[in-house]
Amino acid sequence: MDQVTFRSDTVLSDVHLLLPNARHLMTRLNGVGQPVFISRFKILRDCENHDPGNGTPVPATEERVCEACGGGEGPREEGEEEGGQREKCGGDTRALLDEDGDLDVVRRPRGTLSPERDAADRDAIHPIILSKGEEAPADDELQEECAGNVIMIEHTMATPLEDVGKQVWRGALLLADFILSQPMLFQGATVLELGAGTGITSIVAATLAKVVYCTDVGQDLLNMCQQNVTLNRHLLKPAGGEVKVRELDWLGDEFCTDAETEFSWMEEEVADLHDNATLLIAADVCYDDDFTDAMFRTLYRITSNLRHASVAYISIEKRLNFTLRHMDVSCEAYDHFRRCLDDLQDITDGKTRFTVEPVSPRFPQFFHYERIEQLELWKVTATPL
Numbered sequence: 362m363d364q365v366t367f368r369s370d371t372v373l374s375d376v377h378l379l380l381p382n383a384r385h386l387m388t389r390l391n392g393v394g395q396p397v398f399i400s401r402f403k404i405l406r407d408c409e410n411h412d413p414g415n416g417t418p419v420p421a422t423e424e425r426v427c428e429a430c431g432g433g434e435g436p437r438e439e440g441e442e443e444g445g446q447r448e449k450c451g452g453d454t455r456a457l458l459d460e461d462g463d464l465d466v467v468r469r470p471r472g473t474l475s476p477e478r479d480a481a482d483r484d485a486i487h488p489i490i491l492s493k494g495e496e497a498p499a500d501d502e503l504q505e506e507c508a509g510n511v512i513m514i515e516h517t518m519a520t521p522l523e524d525v526g527k528q529v530w531r532g533a534l535l536l537a538d539f540i541l542s543q544p545m546l547f548q549g550a551t552v553l554e555l556g557a558g559t560g561i562t563s564i565v566a567a568t569l570a571k572v573v574y575c576t577d578v579g580q581d582l583l584n585m586c587q588q589n590v591t592l593n594r595h596l597l598k599p600a601g602g603e604v605k606v607r608e609l610d611w612l613g614d615e616f617c618t619d620a621e622t623e624f625s626w627m628e629e630e631v632a633d634l635h636d637n638a639t640l641l642i643a644a645d646v647c648y649d650d651d652f653t654d655a656m657f658r659t660l661y662r663i664t665s666n667l668r669h670a671s672v673a674y675i676s677i678e679k680r681l682n683f684t685l686r687h688m689d690v691s692c693e694a695y696d697h698f699r700r701c702l703d704d705l706q707d708i709t710d711g712k713t714r715f716t717v718e719p720v721s722p723r724f725p726q727f728f729h730y731e732r733i734e735q736l737e738l739w740k741v742t743a744t745p746l
């Protein structure tokens with residue numbers, strides 16, 4: 362396939378629109394002719410990460426002030442990469458604690474950015490699309506770039522609706538933030554991700570978990586996901602975590618165990634999942650009512666058959682649309698999601714009890730993205746009776 366394919370009915374994730382990477386490298390065309398890019402997602406640790414407890418979203422282009430030292434990125438120095446993070450923080454954290462011991466966050470007001478500077482920043486983060494044939498970084502160069510706290514993700518930039526899994530969505534980063542903020546919960550666990558897309562959340566989970574079954578549907582998508590797992594294997598090594606990319610179609614009833622099919626399950630893996638899984642995760646998987654129904658059916662079927670009680674964390678972005686039917690803005694996909702949660706709670710099959718609760722969004726932010734208030738995380742607990 363050497364033809365670049367663009368269609369008019371495409372959607373683009375805000376993550377790729379605002380990601381403060383100077384380099385968006387188109388590395389290849391995928392099996393269906395879509396340009397594939399690599400983005401770097403830096404995990405902000407310690408003094409770099411940001412507690413959005415006050416609910417203030419931090420857009421990727423906003424200047425940030427380090428919470429521990431109070432020092433901002435300040436004006437970029439010549440040659441410093443757009444959006445790049447300063448590595449050092451020499452500040453004294455004690456000075457920033459209030460009398461109760463809470464961290465006092467000093468954030469530069471948005472107004473201090475000049476409109477010219479703002480516009481220049483936005484211009485600068487437009488993706489640079491390398492012409493086809495220009496040299497892509499070699500595998501060992503990528504590995505070098507990946508070192509430390511950077512996750513490298515292959516993705517496409519804009520896709521038709523049926524290929525949305527090839528982009529990274531904000532819900533994936535919200536869920537990844539939650540995972541990193543709950544290390545004890547995920548440590549050593551067996552985890553199942555539904556609708557994993559590029560695999561970024563599974564990769565983050567596997568920095569803590571024992572094994573993550575990272576599932577989605579479609580050969581091309583699963584290939585990209587597997588490639589992302591390979592690109593980031595150095596992050597998993599220290600903890601010994603493993604990501605297994607497997608096919609799991611919510612529209613089917615079974616785990617595909619046909620050895621001839623790529624990304625199929627081994628019988629032992631299905632058994633391991635049923636015997637040991639205690640956590641399920643799913644990011645931004647409820648945007649189409651039929652898929653949402655199918656996802657909830659899968660969630661019900663799998664959790665009802667697990668040996669242990671389990672908890673599923675589901676992130677969703679409430680997307681507002683103007684509809685002629687309502688002559689108003691509505692979020693039908695979100696409303697349907699909420700109805701499915703209610704239905705789950707109402708199930709009385711004598712086998713499993715489901716309880717549902719929202720997760721407070723006051724957990725730290727480890728990735729650069731806009732933590733908008735429409736991003737929500739829900740917790741579903743399945744308890745065998």
Ligand SMILES: C[S@@+](CC[C@H](N)C(=O)[O-])C[C@H]1O[C@@H](n2cnc3c(N)ncnc32)[C@H](O)[C@@H]1O
Nearest residue numbers: 526529530533556557558578610611612644645
């Ligand atoms: C909006 S994307 C989210 C991808 C990723 N979790 C993220 O947040 O970046 C929705 C995902 O649901 C997956 N999906 C849709 N229908 C599915 C089905 N029938 N079985 C399994 N996965 C499905 C898509 O392939 C896609 O990866």
